[in-house]
Amino acid sequence: MAGTLADAPAPGPETVYDDEHPLWEKFRAAGLANWWLPARHGGPGVPLRVSVDLIAELSYHDPGFAFAAMLPILGSRMLEFYGTAEVADRYLGEMAKGGTFCAALGSEVVAGSELALTATTFRREGDHLVVDGEKAFSTNLAFGRFCLALARNAEDHRDFSVVLVPADTPGFEPGPRWLMSGLHGTGTYPATFTNCVVPAANELSGNGLRVLEVGLNGSRILMAAIAIGIARRARDLSMEYAGNKQLGGRPLTQNAVFAARMGQLEMELESLKSVCWRAADEYDALYAREDAAAAFHGQGVLKSAVMAKMHCGQTGWRIVSAVSEGFGGLGYTEAHPVQRLLRDMRHISLVEGGDDVLRELTYGRYVRHASRRG
Amino acid sequence: MAGTLADAPAPGPETVYDDEHPLWEKFRAAGLANWWLPARHGGPGVPLRVSVDLIAELSYHDPGFAFAAMLPILGSRMLEFYGTAEVADRYLGEMAKGGTFCAALGSEVVAGSELALTATTFRREGDHLVVDGEKAFSTNLAFGRFCLALARNAEDHRDFSVVLVPADTPGFEPGPRWLMSGLHGTGTYPATFTNCVVPAANELSGNGLRVLEVGLNGSRILMAAIAIGIARRARDLSMEYAGNKQLGGRPLTQNAVFAARMGQLEMELESLKSVCWRAADEYDALYAREDAAAAFHGQGVLKSAVMAKMHCGQTGWRIVSAVSEGFGGLGYTEAHPVQRLLRDMRHISLVEGGDDVLRELTYGRYVRHASRRG
Amino acid sequence: MAGTLADAPAPGPETVYDDEHPLWEKFRAAGLANWWLPARHGGPGVPLRVSVDLIAELSYHDPGFAFAAMLPILGSRMLEFYGTAEVADRYLGEMAKGGTFCAALGSEVVAGSELALTATTFRREGDHLVVDGEKAFSTNLAFGRFCLALARNAEDHRDFSVVLVPADTPGFEPGPRWLMSGLHGTGTYPATFTNCVVPAANELSGNGLRVLEVGLNGSRILMAAIAIGIARRARDLSMEYAGNKQLGGRPLTQNAVFAARMGQLEMELESLKSVCWRAADEYDALYAREDAAAAFHGQGVLKSAVMAKMHCGQTGWRIVSAVSEGFGGLGYTEAHPVQRLLRDMRHISLVEGGDDVLRELTYGRYVRHASRRG
Amino acid sequence: MAGTLADAPAPGPETVYDDEHPLWEKFRAAGLANWWLPARHGGPGVPLRVSVDLIAELSYHDPGFAFAAMLPILGSRMLEFYGTAEVADRYLGEMAKGGTFCAALGSEVVAGSELALTATTFRREGDHLVVDGEKAFSTNLAFGRFCLALARNAEDHRDFSVVLVPADTPGFEPGPRWLMSGLHGTGTYPATFTNCVVPAANELSGNGLRVLEVGLNGSRILMAAIAIGIARRARDLSMEYAGNKQLGGRPLTQNAVFAARMGQLEMELESLKSVCWRAADEYDALYAREDAAAAFHGQGVLKSAVMAKMHCGQTGWRIVSAVSEGFGGLGYTEAHPVQRLLRDMRHISLVEGGDDVLRELTYGRYVRHASRRG
Known part of the structure; x- marks a missing residue:
């Protein structure tokens, strides 16, 4: 990998490290995609201590690639820990098998770092959840197969959950890519959720x-x-x-x-x-x-x-x-x-x-x- | 000026603040071009103390414009102090009148900061000087009407002079523009001098x-x-x-x-x-x-x-x-x-x-x- | 002076630069004591621009001496600006003539940097003011001939004045000297005011x-x-x-x-x-x-x-x-x-x-x- | 220990943490003196990882004590590794048993950090070594039972050895204690070696x-x-x-x-x-x-x-x-x-x-x- 990265020219603004990018394909072929996913979900189960050295090596050559490649750990680990066995197995299994991306959505324009002011809401309707709102920054979102969004209960402003929203959910819309000052190659996007209906089981447990x-x-x-x-x-x-x-x-x-x-x-x-x-x-x-x-x-x-x-x-x-x-x-x-x-x-x-x-x-x-x- | 600059979009890589750029035309029309040139050469003779405040104002809006606009002071002041009265008056007079640029050439790739290693040479031939060599970085060079180049005497390696070379001198060739990390809009270039013949009076006095x-x-x-x-x-x-x-x-x-x-x-x-x-x-x-x-x-x-x-x-x-x-x-x-x-x-x-x-x-x-x- | 200071050993904890210290006597004899006092009060009237260079020279050799020597400007300038002509002339005249010290008292233990919480009070009684309270740090206090203390009006907590208290006023008591980490030789003290009666004219004008x-x-x-x-x-x-x-x-x-x-x-x-x-x-x-x-x-x-x-x-x-x-x-x-x-x-x-x-x-x-x- | 240290007043310039100081006696009584010495020499054999936490605790209360207490590791470990079994066992055994100090001597005034310029010499005379020279700084030296001094071979300026010199060796003389800016309580001294004769076995092996x-x-x-x-x-x-x-x-x-x-x-x-x-x-x-x-x-x-x-x-x-x-x-x-x-x-x-x-x-x-x- 290192050799490949070192030989590559620096990525221009047109490059996006998505799952169809040739570099990603090589990375996946080397068995490295989503390397931290545990064996029980079909992943290689590499510990974080080794991941640090892997990231140090990748970012030596291309920090944008390193960032894009490791960021799915944010979403996947929430799902691994707090998703139902069935949902976790389905989505993480696909992710391990396909070497695909997931994304996480926390920050919003107004709330900024104050997550307790999150304005994106979910409401429980029978066997479903309905998600509405806007998020500011999410890396890998436009090509992630699912995302995990922080939302507040529309009926109880002290109740927050993380909800899994598949990328093909009607009403889910990634916005135009942010051009970043560095980390070129990384794709980062805003998103809107308009009346997005997902199964109730997509709500992760816990605060x-x-x-x-x-x-x-x-x-x-x-x-x-x-x-x-x-x-x-x-x-x-x-x-x-x-x-x-x-x-x-x-x-x-x-x-x-x-x-x-x-x-x-x-x-x-x-x-x-x-x-x-x-x-x-x-x-x-x-x-x-x-x-x-x-x-x-x-x-x-x-x-x-x-x-x-x-x-x-x-x-x-x-x-x-x-x-x-x-x-x-x-x-x-x-x-x-x-x-x-x-x-x-x-x-x-x-x-x-x-x-x-x-x-x-x-x-x-x-x-x-x-x-x-x- | 300030308003104009503030309203302008940030300059992209295609922008060059040369003497045909609309912003420069406004700047010149406002009587600001080469503001430090003395009255005896037809300039406004603004002191450096005022120039500091002017540059602070310009760079608030556009540091690249400020840099390009002030850098001719480097060359023009050498000429003003150490050129013959006739040469100084001719070139500085045109510069004051036309609001045009001059450039200075010090650094070279090998010498770097060690100017005593300057490899560009001049040799005296009768009423003329002949200049040969390569310079690394010179702002405003491609559109400056003349440049002042540091060179060493081809016959005496301890003898250095600054020589005025008009832009239309055969053998003088600006290289491709450097793309800089910042100061966008500023045009900076390398240059080569191949057998450039200029009048002997173009040699400034002094070390x-x-x-x-x-x-x-x-x-x-x-x-x-x-x-x-x-x-x-x-x-x-x-x-x-x-x-x-x-x-x-x-x-x-x-x-x-x-x-x-x-x-x-x-x-x-x-x-x-x-x-x-x-x-x-x-x-x-x-x-x-x-x-x-x-x-x-x-x-x-x-x-x-x-x-x-x-x-x-x-x-x-x-x-x-x-x-x-x-x-x-x-x-x-x-x-x-x-x-x-x-x-x-x-x-x-x-x-x-x-x-x-x-x-x-x-x-x-x-x-x-x-x-x-x- | 410089030579004298340079030859002196570093001051130990027993040294206090008061007006009987031999170094101070030389300083006074050289006409340097309270050098900023204006001519109309009998002083040399040295401007602050020159004072900066003088202090730089003194502190090269002995920062504690420099600190002690310049600090009376804090009190004296308040008096010069905001004292009645008679009071200013009397006290500043003595200070100029005798090369003696005055002190200023701002800070208190509880108020700290929040001077608006100053707890030292003054009350107006006929032709007199009565001052009560405790101050934390005042340099030159124990041997200053008078001090200027910030106090609040006992009857109006938004009304503050600076009051001149002569050193021999009954009820005025400097406390034990603070041992400082640096600036050795400087004498800094706390003080208490217990029912200190001073003429009403000792109140400086202004907030x-x-x-x-x-x-x-x-x-x-x-x-x-x-x-x-x-x-x-x-x-x-x-x-x-x-x-x-x-x-x-x-x-x-x-x-x-x-x-x-x-x-x-x-x-x-x-x-x-x-x-x-x-x-x-x-x-x-x-x-x-x-x-x-x-x-x-x-x-x-x-x-x-x-x-x-x-x-x-x-x-x-x-x-x-x-x-x-x-x-x-x-x-x-x-x-x-x-x-x-x-x-x-x-x-x-x-x-x-x-x-x-x-x-x-x-x-x-x-x-x-x-x-x-x- | 922590309680004891916390209650103690800060050590003044008269305090020296030698093996008769009451604090050291408590430290030794707690089994902590020279805690790193290995079991085979009669010590507690505490690893360095634990020592870090111990030192952090000691220096919270008294950095001078912590410094004095740990510094013998410098000399003792050289002896442990590179002394003959007999010499190491004798001296380290006494040190473990008695809770006593040893010192190390590297730096000299002229050599400073350039140890290769060490001017202290040893020469081999039959079964003995003779050491001569002056050292600048050595902590615990005046009461250490032995010291380990870096010296150069008088006959071969590229040959350096560390030599163990017992404190009672004739010609070994600690100088007056240095007063340090911090680490109060620590005793640090210069030393001179004048024709100090020690057994040849006191030379440690290795460069x-x-x-x-x-x-x-x-x-x-x-x-x-x-x-x-x-x-x-x-x-x-x-x-x-x-x-x-x-x-x-x-x-x-x-x-x-x-x-x-x-x-x-x-x-x-x-x-x-x-x-x-x-x-x-x-x-x-x-x-x-x-x-x-x-x-x-x-x-x-x-x-x-x-x-x-x-x-x-x-x-x-x-x-x-x-x-x-x-x-x-x-x-x-x-x-x-x-x-x-x-x-x-x-x-x-x-x-x-x-x-x-x-x-x-x-x-x-x-x-x-x-x-x-x-």
Whole structure:
């Protein structure tokens, strides 16, 4: 895979990594599509600890591909934990078999990060649920075979659920693709639900807000891991440039200031790995429990997952900020890939909870009460 | 002007701010083209202190336009100071009258920041000079009416001069435009000189390396001033977003964390103005002297100019890094201008001397010897 | 002076720079005591722009002395602007003649930075005022000849005044000296007022909160200027160490990483000067106006003064943080002065308004309303 | 222990944590002295992973005690790995039984971080070694029962060894204690060796420079872990202060800016734990190998150990820098412990290899050659 990705040109705005894209077809053929799906649903059951390294490798070559490829874990894990056996087996089975996508829908324009203000509603009508509303950002939505949407009970504003909506449900409409600053190749879309009728069994069990928190644990850790790959790329591009660049009559690789910057980068890069591996280990330990679904629901946001995303977003930004200055004038042109690293890295601190939101959450859940401090 | 720029869409990759672009035509019609040219050459003679504010205003709306519009000061001031009266009057007079561009050519691919390794040569043949070589980056080159190129004497590798080459000189060939990460609309190009014959009077007096340093003083201060405009834009976009965004049931403008970030930004923004104004005042004071050309040649790099560029590049980057996190998911899309601020701000630390080069220069000239410390 | 200070050992905890300290006696004999007092009160009338350079010089050698020497400007300028002619002339005249100290009392333990919660009260009784309450921190208080205390009207909690209390007023009692982390030699004390009776004419005119804001403008600019001196000292200590230290067989002064750090420091140091000079120039321009007292009262907090203190506190901290790593193991011992630079620099971001307070103030006064933005 | 430490006043300059100090006696009585010594030498054999948590707990209360208590691991592990069975058993056995100290001596004044310039020599004379020279900094030296000194062969300047010198060896002389900026209670001293004769068996096997690198792996990880304790203390002091402080009529614990700062601190604190735990796990895995001594000698500097020290020093400094601003004026007095956290934290980036040295080392060993990159 790595070779394939490395040889590919950077994806332009016309590229979408959907399940018909040649790169995805190779990925699927290699048995890698949806690699985390458990054996009982027909998947390879790769643990998160290994997934971190896989994502680091993919994002070294193409962060957009890495993002698109891992994001279905957000939806699928909610379904795996909180769907009925039948629904989970049907949809996850198809996903494992076909190497297809699913999507998740949390954020809305007005609610923003305040999910408790979610305006998308569901109402129970006999054996069915009816979903109405608008969502702002959902990656892989336009070609996902189903999506999992956070909605509030139209009759009880404190009651939230996550509802599975198949892509062919009448009234479900993905909007025009967002053009993103980085992560090129990733397809992200808004969506509207107009009187979408689905079976009642498509409602996941548990508090919808909590269910979404559980789903985000996996995708946040893997989003953090994208920083590892980008940072490695930043380092290797720097070394490659320095090997071919003379300064003061010697290769730049022998320059002390350059060496100091690379030594600092390496230390920061290792810290990315440390926090991701720790979060993944904690995730895998919880996942291995008999009562994993209940245990995750009890915890909601996994502290180490949020810490990993925040740390990697911030430290990753520091890394690419420093590196982006090291290529002279050429490094400001589109002829050189370094400025793209900035755009790709930027998403980590912005999506699936910006740092302001996560700092507040961290304080409320893990600092304020002395008994919960680490 | 401001209104015009504000209403204009962001320039796409096809836009070039040359002297036929409608925006430039309005700018010229307003009497603003090449505003720093002195009255004796037919220009408005606006001092640098005022130029800083003008650039801050232009770059608020369009940093690429601001960059393209101010960069001719680099070449024109070298010519004004070190050209013969006749040559200076001819070329600067046309430039003032026509609102046309000139370009400067310093950097080369191999030499990079080490201008003493410049490989472009000139040789004196009777009443003429012959210029040969390749240059890497020159803004406004493809439509500038003349350019000023740093070259080394083909017969004496320690002898450097800056030579004026008219755009229609046979053998002078701009290369394909560089696509830049930011500053869209600015046209930047490589160039080749093949046996370019120009009159001997086109050689500027003085050490070419020193002459170029003098030219850079003005453009570095104005490049620093671009950070002021981008930072103001970052602040105002933030305030606009916050005014329309609710958080916790109140406008974001009433949120304490947002307020703290904006208070910090304002302090940083004011520091940009302080360093630019001080540098401009020092420049203007030197420029007002009878012996300005000699005084500038004696100093070469103006300390405050380099300090301004470094400070604005670094602090400006801190400002846009912080602000770029404040717009939620929308702020990561191309539908929102905030990510463009990052790309535009980035150039300040990269071009006309990266910070590594300028730190070394600052140490060597202003720190190492106790008598020269501030 | 400089020589004297440089030769003196660092002050221990027993040193207090009061008006009987030998160093102060030399300072006074040199005509420098209270150098900002205007000619009409018998002072030298040195403008703030010059004061910045004087403080930078003093704090190079002894930041505690510089702090103690300049802080009376806070009280004296309130009196100069808002005292009756007779009271101002009497107390400022004595201060100019004798080279004595005055103190100001704003902060209280409970109110902290929220001056509107000030619990110290005054009540008007015929021709007198009676002051009661406790204040937390006041430099020079124990030996100041008079102090200026912010108090609230016992009968109207929205009415604040600044009241002059002579040091010999019965019921006025300085508390035990605070031992500070840095600024050694400075004497800072709490105080209690128990039924302190002073003439009614000792009440300064104007809103007490606003009057205090005006007084702080001068001391905040000079506190910012202390950072200049400490930063210069940090640089020179580094250069001295490097001149005597070999690394890789050459003096450390020839090391590229060291050079880069010093080049960066120099840029940051110049930015300290830029913001202080600009603030001082703005202060002096306002001070030169016929209606200076009214003009300052109209503005209250001078934006550039607050910006200078914030910038110098933050950038100064960055400077000494970096430098404090550059002396090997020796630099962690008390045998070397470098760790003291950290302690001295720290106060700038902490006293006379911490950065949290100033960020909020900046936002509220200078950012929130579009018409007031810079 | 924690209770005991928490109740103790901060150690003044007269305190030395030697083996007669009451706190040390309690520590020893609790079976904690030299906790890492292996069972075969009579010690408790606590792994490094547990040691990290122990150090974090100790340094929460008293970083100086934590430093003094863990530093003997540096010398003892060199002896354990590279001493003859008889010498190791004798000295480590006494150390385990008596709860006594040993010291290590690497740095010298002239050599500084360049250990290859070590000027202390040993020469082999029959069954003995003779050691001569001066060392700059050695913690616990004055009361350690033996020390391990890096020396160069007087007859071969490329041959380095580590030599065990018992404290009662004639000619061995600790110098006057260094007063340190932080880590109060720790006793650190220079030393001279004048014709010190020791048995030839006291020479450790292996390259002395490499042996010292191996010794430092353990102490660097535990030094990094000190940051965890200081950072926790910083957080808890902040929470305690905020619980008693009102701002805007509500406890500071409900303030959004405070919450954001604490959320950020918590994330940074967790990153300290992640890097320390990972380094400790890697250390323990290597230690568990049959061929541990050879395996460690083969690696020398453990990458994760150096990364942990660098990351914790830098991130720890960021944490205490931020926290030290959060206590108003009180926080600048010696009446409050917060400024001490700065002094204690500072040592992590300064001792056992400053960051400049470690960045260069990291680059040379782990970045420069593509095959060794992580």
